[in-house]
Amino acid sequence: MVREGIKAPKTNRHMQIRQLKEQALNLLQQLIATPSFSREESASATLIENFIQDQGLKARRKFNNLWICNQYYSAAKPTLLLNSHHDTVRPNHGWSMNPFQPVIQDGKLFGLGSNDAAASLVSLLVAFLYHHKRKDMKYNIIFSATGEEESSGEQGIRAILDDIGSIDLAIVGEPTGMQLAIAEKGLLVLRCKAKGISGHAARDVSKNAILCALQDIQWFSTYKFPLVSDLLGPVKMTVTMIKGGIQHNVIPGSCQFTVDIRITDCYNADEVLAIIRQNISAEITSCSLNLRASYIADDHEFVGCARKLGILTFGSPTLSDRTFIAAPSVKIGPGESERSHTANEFVFLSEIEQGIETYIRLLDTFVSP
Numbered sequence: 001m002v003r004e005g006i007k008a009p010k011t012n013r014h015m016q017i018r019q020l021k022e023q024a025l026n027l028l029q030q031l032i033a034t035p036s037f038s039r040e041e042s043a044s045a046t047l048i049e050n051f052i053q054d055q056g057l058k059a060r061r062k063f064n065n066l067w068i069c070n071q072y073y074s075a076a077k078p079t080l081l082l083n084s085h086h087d088t089v090r091p092n093h094g095w096s097m098n099p100f101q102p103v104i105q106d107g108k109l110f111g112l113g114s115n116d117a118a119a120s121l122v123s124l125l126v127a128f129l130y131h132h133k134r135k136d137m138k139y140n141i142i143f144s145a146t147g148e149e150e151s152s153g154e155q156g157i158r159a160i161l162d163d164i165g166s167i168d169l170a171i172v173g174e175p176t177g178m179q180l181a182i183a184e185k186g187l188l189v190l191r192c193k194a195k196g197i198s199g200h201a202a203r204d205v206s207k208n209a210i211l212c213a214l215q216d217i218q219w220f221s222t223y224k225f226p227l228v229s230d231l232l233g234p235v236k237m238t239v240t241m242i243k244g245g246i247q248h249n250v251i252p253g254s255c256q257f258t259v260d261i262r263i264t265d266c267y268n269a270d271e272v273l274a275i276i277r278q279n280i281s282a283e284i285t286s287c288s289l290n291l292r293a294s295y296i297a298d299d300h301e302f303v304g305c306a307r308k309l310g311i312l313t314f315g316s317p318t319l320s321d322r323t324f325i326a327a328p329s330v331k332i333g334p335g336e337s338e339r340s341h342t343a344n345e346f347v348f349l350s351e352i353e354q355g356i357e358t359y360i361r362l363l364d365t366f367v368s369p
Contacts, residue, residue, distance in 0.1 A: 020129065027047075038089065063159055064148070082127070107350065114347045119175070119347040158324050175340060177336050177351075186319065186323060191285045208251050210255045213257055229264035232315040309361055
C-alpha cells in the first residue's frame with residue numbers, strides 16, 4: 001500500500017517488459033482459442049479491442065480491423081505503422097491435436113495461428129504499449145491489427161489505410177525468425193482454360209483439352225525469366241490446381257488450371273503477364289494484378305538501425321500485407337515462415353520473448369531523438 005502523498009516508485013524497465021511478456025502470452029493463448037478464419041475474424045477483433053480497452057486505451061475499428069495512435073501523436077511528425085494480422089487459414093487434416101486448444105509443451109506453444117501471425121501481433125502490440133506514452137519520440141507510432149490477410153481481402157488493411165493517413169514507414173509482423181525482410185516477392189494468380197473439342201474416347205475425331213493444357217503446363221514448369229533479382233532471385237511459377245473431364249469415355253473439351261506466380265522487383269505484373277500471353281495457348285480467365293513485390297532501400301535509416309543491433313536482412317519469397325502499403329516497409333517477427341499453415345503449428349516461448357525485446361529495442365533505437 002502506498003501512503004497518501006508519497007509517490008510509488010516507477011516500475012523499472014526489466015519489470016515492465018516482464019509484465020508485457022506475460023500479457024502478450026495470455027493474449028496469444030486467447031487468440032488461439034478464438035476461431036478467426038480469414039473473413040470470419042470478428043471475435044478475434046473484439047478480443048484485441050477488449051485487451052486494448054483493459055489498458056485504459058481506445059482503438060478505432062472498421063470491419064475487423066483495429067488501430068490506435070500513440071498518446072502524443074502530432075501531425076507535424078512522420079508516422080511509423082506497426083501492423084500484423086489476426087486472421088488464420090483453416091486447419092488442415094494433419095492436426096493431431098485441437099487447433100483451438102493452446103498447449104504449452106517442451107517450450108513450445110501449439111495452436112492455429114500461433115506462429116502465423118499471432119505471436120508477431122501480440123509482440124508488436126506490447127512493444128507499442130511500451131512506447132506509446134513517450135513524449136520525446138521523433139516519430140508517431142500507430143499499431144494496427146488487421147483481418148483478411150490470408151485471403152488478401154478488400155476489407156483487410158486496404159480498408160483502413162486512408163483512415164490511418166500518411167505513413168512514412170511500416171513494420172509488418174510476420175514470422176521471419178526476427179530477421180529483417182527488406183524485400184518480398186509479389187503474387188500473380190492466373191486461372192487458365194485450355195480449349196479442345198469434345199468427343200467419344202474411342203474415336204480420334206476430337207481435340208483433348210487436357211493434352212493442350214499439359215503443353216502450357218510444361219512451359220510454366222520450364223520457362224526462366226531472364227532478369228533475376230539480387231535479393232529475391234528468379235520469378236517462380238507453379239501450377240497448383242487442375243480440373244478437366246466429365247467421365248471416362250468422353251474426351252474433354254476444356255481443362256482448367258491455376259498458376260501461382262511469385263514476382264520479383266525486376267518485373268511488374270503486367271510485364272510478366274505479357275510474356276505469358278505470348279507463350280501459352282490457354283485462355284486466361286482471371287488474374288490478380290495488385291499484389292506487387294515490395295522492397296525498401298538498402299540504405300534506409302531503419303535498415304541501418306536494425307543492422308547495428310545485429311539483425312540480419314534478407315529477401316522473402318512469401319507475400320504479406322506489405323504489398324498494399326505504398327510507403328517503405330519491412331517484415332520481421334517471431335517464429336519461422338516454414339511453420340505457417342502446417343499441422344500442429346507452434347511458436348517457441350523463447351521466440352515470443354525475443355520478439356518483444358527486439359521490437360522494443362528497434363523502436364527505441366529508431367524513434368528516439
